[in-house]
Amino acid sequence: MINFYHALAGFSGVSFMASTEKTERPSELFIDLHVKYIQSLDTKKDDLEYWLTEHLRLSGVYWGLTALDLMNNVDALNKEEVVKYVVSCQHDNGGFGGHIGHDPHLLYTHYAVLILQIEDSLDAVNVEKIVEYVASRQDRQTGAFTGDEWGEIDTRFSYSAISCLSLLKRLDAIDVKKATEFIMLCKNFDGGFGSTPGAESHAAQIFCCVGALAIVNSLHLVDADLLGWWLCERQLKNGGLNGRPEKLEDVCYSWWVLSALSILGRVHWINKEKLTDFILTAQVSFTHLFMIGNFHLKALLLTA
């Protein structure tokens, strides 16, 4: 099935910077090439990397599919095959693993629901079981969510749970008030959010917390001006965005930062032209190794 080299579940993305020898700056998104790339990803079976990233297959399907959807090309991936694959990742307890035979986890359960939503095939799975699994991940004392039975807590999981249940129209299954309280414990001096109470602000965590708060109608708990400012300061001289101060830019942050800014109504606080340039330049036209789907998402968000 679909394979992507770039892991989003762990927030470790691969970024392919345009080689400095290349002086030509593309001015358009090479949509056909991106579509072909996404379709080709599952054929890279002679790369060790393909096998080392098996645990990311399911998330990879989501990123590829959603990018295709934005490019009006969802059918570039065979719907039946996609749905069959997703279904095969589900466990008896309702949760989904990152690949067939991989243990259930909240992150992949969320991805599964996202994919089935895009393919309009939620009827292919036991939705009630999914709700049960997601709800069971919440610690009713703290409101926090564990990723799986081994107990890791992270606001990424809060977002995964809230987004997932919101898509299934079953937010009633969790304690939303407590979930919100936990997210607010992760708010920092700079208006941003971290993974757990006390953790440093990071663009990806901010996306998760702001997204979750937006879904449960609690955006008023955010200092939109301060956080919007922090987010727009992620834009560096070359137009790219980083994930936190004094770090390098990466295309994946364009998505996290841009999304969060959009939810906060402050997308215009970054320079659209320079970011578009940066993303388009990061396209490498001659190889088949592109950015991951989120790059497509961002570029399309901007050029839309």
Place this chain on the structure above:
Amino acid sequence: MHGRKRVKPTAEVEKLRKEKEASKIKEYNGIVAACLEKKNKCEFDNEAFILTTKILSQNPDFYTIWNFRRSILLNEISEDCSEEEKQQKFSSELLFLQEVFRHNPKSYWIFNHRQWCLDTMPNPDWKSELDLVSKMLDMDARNFHGWNYRRYVISKLSCIDSNALNLSKTEFDFTTAKINQNFSNYSAWHQRSKLLPKLVEDEQLGDQGKKPLIDQEFELVKSAFYTDPDDQSAWLYHWWLIGREIRHISILGAYYDSQNYQIILAFDDEIGMLTPFQVAYKNDTSQLNIVEGHWRSVSGSSDVDRMHGSVWIFTLNIESGFNELFVTVKPEWIVPSNSEVKLVSNIQMHCQLPEQNKDTLILMPPQTVAENTTILSTASRFREDILPMTMHERINLLKREIATVKELQEIEPESKWCLQTLLILLRELKYISELNTEESKNIDEEVITICGQLINIDKMRTKRFEDLRSRAIFETATNNLIQVSPNAQQEIIFRDNRLFMSEKSQLPTFTLTNRNLTIIPTPSILLHIRILDLSYNKLTSTIFLSNLIHLQEADLRDNCISSINGVNNLRFLRVLNVQSNLIESWEAVRNGFVKWQGGECKVYVSGNSFINESDGKKLKWEKEMDKIEFCY
């Protein structure tokens, strides 16, 4: 895996690589298959354990294998296993983790497993873990996994060590050491922001003891931003030290429209309504009765949102039979637009209906109900979590910091951080000082100048500074429309309530042209405006017009508007000029008027790209638009 440059390899190189990898792939897949088979059969033996070691050494992100490994370990220690043996198993596990960590310092799964080991083993050595994580942070001071892990270790140590305060102090010193190594260590400053309040509260210092501690902080931060004015870490920490006072939401005005049986309420924030505000009346029997009716917002930031907005209208279900009207608003009934504004007390509004209705609009002056009032006063305490101070002390602090930053700004005139910090400090100073004084006006002028400088210096974030500048310009220009309420400091209300009266020959007018305005920050201030001129600016949206429910004429020529919004409830609108904007289609104009409830209106549209001059003098319009005349 970030930031790896991709260079296209030659066909030869590719071929060699694939051959080499082919055997590796076969081997890896073999081990994985064997391991997963054992897992599925629940074979928690040593052979399985070795397989997991092989896989995880190569691929520590394969989380399912970590799960299996833990199951194997749990199985081993549940059998006949002495405490010593358990300890030994976990100790070697920790060593294994260190090996894997060396090549993968940023894997969530490795840290998870380590934490699990320490939580499960009989005698975890937290001090040794602290040493380990200190070494980690020496190697990479920004590794947030490391810092998270450190916090976890400290929390464990504080369970053992009854003197938690000591630990906070040691950690605080650790952050000082890290900051002194490198001022640009955002992670250390962040950690400090969590520890400082603990130090301040734990230490029974009293206000006298707190002051030197906080002064020291300001000194540290000052040396940091003087050393490297371009590094944002110290500046952000500085902003946090200064703190931002929560702004109080005010009701600018309320009145009863006796002709339309409506109550109109204007807030200076786009609030959300959780519980409908209570409306009550008194008739001749002097008994208080609840009025039935419904509230809706007319000024949300979208044309369909009725539950958020600055201007609210309540339509009464009774027409007569009362001579007194009461409206109550409580903080718990509303949701503010963001976390920096708050309604701090109950507000009550009241009017008596005159015998003969001379004016259709009857004033209902907002009164703060002083239950547990926290309105700003000279006795108010600020920044209570770190250093409580009086208003006077706070003003001195702000002025001192402004002087410090201005000193640096003279040396570094191009430093955007100095300028941004000045904006924040000035804004705090303005808020806390008396409104509408000369000093306040000077602050606005200075803010406008600084925004102009920032627009030139920081081209990436131009639009944000344009918004900030617009806010200052708008606030200056509307100063004469509002005033501090006589019954409470810092509560603002409409200045001249006669402006509500539409019978006056002098129609209330507001003009603010050619000022590069990108936004109208508090449009409800313009509630009573009849004639509006905002031409020659940079406005991109007309949605703010929905607040101006008495609007008759609006000149929005030469802006950056792309569609008409927010005019549906403007019943008195007669003229709208949107010439020379960025409107690209008829729909963008027409859609704004589809639900319009007014009488007749002229809309001037020339100079927009959708206008085809060869259409002839008379522009075509749809049948349902028979009240709108589109003109060049």
